Amino acid sequence: MSVYLDHAATTPMCDVAIDAMSAALSKLGNPSSLHTQGRAARKDVEDAREKIARAVHCQPSEVIFTGSGTEANNAAIKGLYWNSPKKVIVVSSIEHHAVLDPALWLVEHEGAELIQIPVTGDGVIDLDFLRALVAARSAEIALISVMHSNNETGVIQPIAEVVKIAGDIPVHSDAVQSFSKVPLSYQDLGLYSMTISGHKVGGPLGIGALILRRAVEIPALLHGGGQERDIRSGTLNAPSIVALAAAIEAQSYDAAAIEKLRIQFEEGVLRVRPDAVVNGKNAPRLPGISNITFPGTQSDSLLLLMDSEKVSCSTGAACTAGVHRPSHVLMAMGLTDVVSQSSLRFSFGATNTQADVDFALSVLPTVIERGLAANAVGKK
């Protein structure tokens, strides 16, 4: 058997989404066209927009479709920065590169100053730091961006508190990992903008959305036909949008069942490897993400060995050359680079079963033994 434990990277499309997409693919019509077929496509897109808006608790006009979560984050970080005369960008130190890198780009090319919010050993942002920062420099801060939950550890961040501390400062949240998995209300959180992505929730690849307050204008990254409030030009990807809405509506993610599998897995790991450490274990976490350090190993060896045993998991970070790199998330939590390179992420999803957990645990002892041996050779 083969076991897929990398649902945080991408998760299978659910059947209803595949059906909805297949049906939409055979329909003719550009949603921006004025004729019959165009109007029919437009209706499908707007139906989908309303469904998505209901799910994230926003107004339909606040949903701006993009080609990915990365694009939505780029649009938000750059757009909110360009919209403001202020120069300081505040982000958490554990953001996904889709937030961190546009912020760094603005530092390099647009004269921004970047301040990163540190996190605790359990991977939760330091609210006292943020409070002190806002108290001292609120007049200079263009935006604050804190992810709703971390993609490597699954640790959930106190976004409501961040918004409260921020006051009038726009707050963006990358909610790609949280959306559809834990309660998430754009409206209740009082966010300025938020990112979601299709392929993390049983929808297709290549579709995301920026949720952005009504009547807020931000400069566009893509210029053209003026779609999506003139913020994101480009022919609307009707089949993917329809499929995303179908996936969200289907709610195939059983959070309680998935959390149970994850807990069983973590308990099983600690039984066979008592020296293993579950990162962020004392913080509130997503149901399905487990980040575990196996001391004395190297995660790229472990991944190869797990893959050979037909268990798919993730090492977290890799550079453009594909070389495994120490995770900035784990390092921000205080792990050394060596320890952070001994960690694997296992992420559970809607298709996992008890048998998957049992199988993964059955191959783990040999994999860790060999991983330890491989690492010992390297130190020779």
Next chain:
Amino acid sequence: MKIIAAMSGGVDSAVAAARAVEAGHEVIGVHLALSSNPQKYRSGARGCCTIEDSHDARRAADVIGIPFYIWDMADEFHEGVVENFMSEYAAGRTPNPCLRCNEKIKFAAVLDRAKAMGFDGVVTGHYARTEETNEGRTLHRAIDPLKDQSYVLAVLNREQINGAIFPLGDTEKVDIRIEAEKRGLAVAQKPDSHDICFVPSGDNAGWLRDRLGSEVGPIVDQDGTKIGEHKGAYTYTIGQRKGLGLSVAAPDGSPRFVLKIEPVTNTVVVGAREDLAVSSMRGERPIFCGPVVGAAPERGFVQVRAHGAALDCTYYLDGEHLVAELDEPLLGLATGQAMVIYDGDRVVGSATICETA
């Protein structure tokens, strides 16, 4: 067997991996990231460690249908190969980093790691052959004399040879390209890599000057008379004639050649062509991949450069040194180079040249 295919992104290692799969092995492709700061694109025929090369390797693995991973060996490579290259030059010797890489990285760090992870060996695209004999596995020249790489593999010991598979030794390069084409490998016509992979400019002297500095020193003749100045002794090689910048001609008007590099005094010694002649060499750290050589003289061939000629010689072990006495003198031989002894096409062993006479 379960084996690791070291895949550089070139045509040879891709075909080697494909042949290993066809031979019935369970093969996993691994690309070695040897630079911690790789260039994005390959420039000309140099280097093999760009991101483009790693993509080529991945694509080949996907086409062959084997798993593929990247192993970060940048630290090991820097420590074992690049630093050694610099310190050898600084000491007035001429090292061969490819040989060193085979000895320290491909068939040491990689093979050891592979074995620890439960693999049986490493397959590479080197042109060489192995044979199973009563005395164990032996290493031989490839049938393509232009591509034969047994010289750079002669640093492997018996255990390393036992963990190595070279599927290309029985084929000529031109046929490997045709085979790659047939297998649908996009790297079929990718140019061969030449020169030293971590010196992408190809300018070894410039690369060394940037790292070791360029301390001016004397160029002297064999009497010790100063006849010029150089900018860093290590940028010269034994036998070099061009680029000496000497304004004083030799008494008989004949050209002068680098005879010796003395790193301690930062001196380059030059002399006539006939003074380059070497009739015997002595090597340290001998390695034997087949039966160990004894003190009794034996007849064979010695090769001192990657694609140099096989020179008739008598060889024997003198204490810890491997000695080769040439039938015909050789012009210009630097210490630091590897001497590889052959018995016909079989590699007997190798050593690092420490003395010539």
